[in-house]
Amino acid sequence: MEGNLTVTIYKCNRMAVTILDGESKPTCGMCLIVDQSYGCSWCPPLNDCLSPMDANTCPTNELLEQGNTCPNPTITSFFPTSGHVSGGTRIAINGYNLGFVPSDITTVSVAGISCTDSEYNSPQLVYCTTRSILQILSGKVVVQFSNNQFLPALSEQTFSYVRPRVLSVYPTRGPRSGGTRLVIRGTKLDSGLTRTVMMSTAPCVPGDGYSCKIEENNSDEIICRTGSANVTDNLLLSVNFDLGCEYNGDTFAYLGDPIVDSFDRLSAIASGGLDLPILGESFDIIQTARLEVRIGSDTVSGDCSNCSDSTMKLICKSPNISVAQTDYPLLLPTSNLSLYMDGVTRYINFGMFFPGSLETAFEFVEDPVYYILPSAENIIKVPNEFQGQYNITIEGDNLTLASNSEDVSVIIGGKACFVSNLFINYLICQPPKLSEGVHQVQVQHGNLNFVVGHVEYLGPDQTLALPILIIVILSCALTVVLLCFCLLVLYNLKATNRSLSVLHTYYYRDSRQKSRKTGMDDDNVSDHTNCSQDMDYLSIGSTAATDAQPPTLPERTRATELFQLKSKVSTDIGKSSSKEEDRSGPDISLDTGKEQQLPLHPKRNMSRVNEKTHESDRKQQRPTTSEEDDEYSKRIYNDHSVSTPVDKLNEDAAAKSLTQVEEEKQ
Known part of the structure; x- marks a missing residue:
């Protein structure tokens, strides 16, 4: 089959x-400008654009075909909505x-002032350029058509002729080198x-001077x-609004x-x-800057802040190079660093303009x-009364490999904790x-942030409990110490x-036994009797003191005198019984345990007449039987059944002596 057949579906x-x-809606104007080969027509009652096969659906004599005029022309919007009174604004x-x-x-007018020229683009778009007027004015946009049977198109919005004002720069x-960001403030800009x-040098001269590229406008x-x-x-700054300035x-x-x-x-x-910190000159005219570091094929940057605070110093943040795969410490020549300052391009490569940059190394640790x-x-407690004085160690x-205390910030509860000292492995701050x-x-260290724990600020009631607890503990400890001291006393x-009781028993029985065998004069018997009574008194006093309070100085002095008196009596007894000494055997010292010879009694050679004269008196004074002595000894030992090792030694010595006395009786 010859030839090509093209089928268009529309x-x-x-x-x-x-x-x-x-x-998206069909309109009359757009419908009637479609290529005539398609045969489109507009049906006003249906408000639709019909294809030839659908034309019979429109009522008779209502169908509009190409060449006819569309009814109801309409303006939906226009831009801009204002312009300088000097004109030249294309709407x-x-x-x-x-x-x-x-x-x-035929004509287009704005606020009743016809445009210098109008330009037809399509049934949907028409352009108009405003002309210069002498006053501020506002009104609607109107489009007039050559076919008088249709009303003109009238906008709902209004256009304003205005005079803008520049207030500050x-x-x-x-x-x-440029790059400065200018902020111009005013009205109707x-x-x-x-x-x-x-x-x-002169304002509002077209084509003269240096432009500033607008980035934002309201x-x-x-x-x-x-x-x-x-x-x-110094150059004058002016703003042009179409034909106005x-x-x-x-x-x-x-x-x-x-x-x-x-x-x-x-x-x-x-x-x-x-x-x-970067040292130099004229840094105060710079608004923005950044520092870049090149590590192989990687480039990282750090922004500079507070740049306008100093003329001689520019403060920039060190870049984050942790993204680069490298080992530390890393040494880089300063030629690997670039500094961008507004539009200044001089220091994009420090190796060209920075003296000594090739020899100077920058270290990253x-x-x-x-x-x-x-x-x-992880909670530190801060007493209420120590706020501002309590130090925290982190x-x-x-x-400190590349930092000092000014590089570290410690934040507690949203407020700064003053870092007073920074060391290689800890810091101290005052909360x-x-x-x-x-x-x-x-803790904020450069770009790093660490949450290391919490601090609890104690209230007045909580801080009061701590000293009270310490006082209670100290009081208890003091009470225990005093109690132990009293028990020891x-x-x-x-x-x-x-x-004393054992000593009294020993001397009492020994003196009584020897008195019966050797005989004593009235003076010795009287001394012995007084000594025994004093010893009894001391024993009773000691027992009372045990239950009440420690012995006083007079009591201790009295005890010393009694011991001295007893030694004198023992000496007298020894001298009056030299014969019995050989039979009775050695005496045992309570102090050393060694054998000692008792001294002779000083009245050994007294007359036998005096001995016989006092014999009857002595017999009346001493007990008639030894059972009384045994009973007295039992009572003394029963009252003091518990003894120390020293007491035990004294008791053994006394018992041994009593045994010897009993043997002599037999």
Whole structure:
């Protein structure tokens, strides 16, 4: 079969759409400008564009074909909505059914002022350029058509002829290389279609001066970026609004570019964020800067802040190079660093302009590490009365490899904890005054953040409980010490009483036995009797003291005198019984346990007549039987059944002596 057959499938209402209120709808104007080969027609009652096969659905005599005029021309919007009174603003008018050819439109007016020229684009778009007027005015946009049977298209919006005002410009200076961000404030600064900012020796001279590229614009503000200039001078700033121009006499000064001399610091941690002071000149005219580091094929950067605070010093943050796969410490020549300052490109490569940069190395070290607080449950308690005086120690590692105390911030409860000292493995900070409760402790070291625990600020009631607890503990300890001391004193008194009792028993029985065999004069008997009574008195007094209080100094003195008196009596007894001495055997010393010979009695040679004279008196004074002595000894020993090792020795000595006396009786 010869020839090619082309089949086109179409639908007229899809080819005549217009965006109305955010929706795609067919319109008369777009329908009647479709290629005639398709045979599309507009049906006003159906408000639709019909294909030839659907034309019979429209009522008779209502169908509009190409060549006819569409009814109801409409303006939906226009832009801009305001312009300078000097004119020159080109307005774009949007709508539908705005004619089929340019000759269909006769005039376009804005606020009753006809445009200098109008331009037909399509049934949906018409352009108009405003003319200059002498007054501020506002009104609607109107489009007139050559076919008088249709009413003109009238906008719902209004257009305003305005006179903008420039009020201020900041900053007023910048580097000659440009890049300064200017902020211009005023009123109605968004008027017109095109706006330009110029800096020149004379204001509002077209094509003269240096432009500032607009980046943001609204009714109250224009933000632009200055370009480079080949002069260092004060220039007038003006703003053009289409054919209009406004200025208030503000100037902008182009100054010489800043100069970099050296780095004040040549080390940083791998994660960056430390302050790197850069020394030089004219840094105060710089608004923004950043420092870049090249490590092989990787490039990392750190922003500079507070750049305008100093003329001679630029503070930049060290870049974070931890993303680069490398070992630490890492030494880089300063030629691997680049500094960007506004539009200044001089220091993109330090190797060309920075003296000694090729020989100077910049060091990156391993990141510091901080450890969890060692307190119970990671909570440190701060007493209320010690707020502002209590120091906190936070342990870590690698803290001072490239840092000092100014590089570290400790935050407690949203407030700074003053870092007073920083060492290689710990820091000390003084916590701020905060309200009662538990607050988080956070350490910021460059770009690193660590949560190391919590601090609990105690209230007045809680801090009062601590000293009370200490007082109670100390009181209890003191009471125990005093009780132990009293028990020790009582124990010693009882031991002394037992010793005196045993000693009394021994001497008493020994003297009585020897008195019966050897005989004594009245003086010796009287001394012995007094001694025995004193010993009994001392024994009773000691027992009472044991139950009441320690012996006083007079009592101890009395005891010493009694011992001395007893020694004298024993000496007298020994001298009067020299014969019995050989039979009775050696005496045992209570102090040393050694055998000693008793001394002779001084009245051994007394007359036998005196002995016989006093014999009867002595017999009347001493007990008639030895059972009384045995009973007395049992009573003494029963009262002091518990004895110490020393008491036991005394008791053994006394028992041994008594045994010898009994043998002599037999």
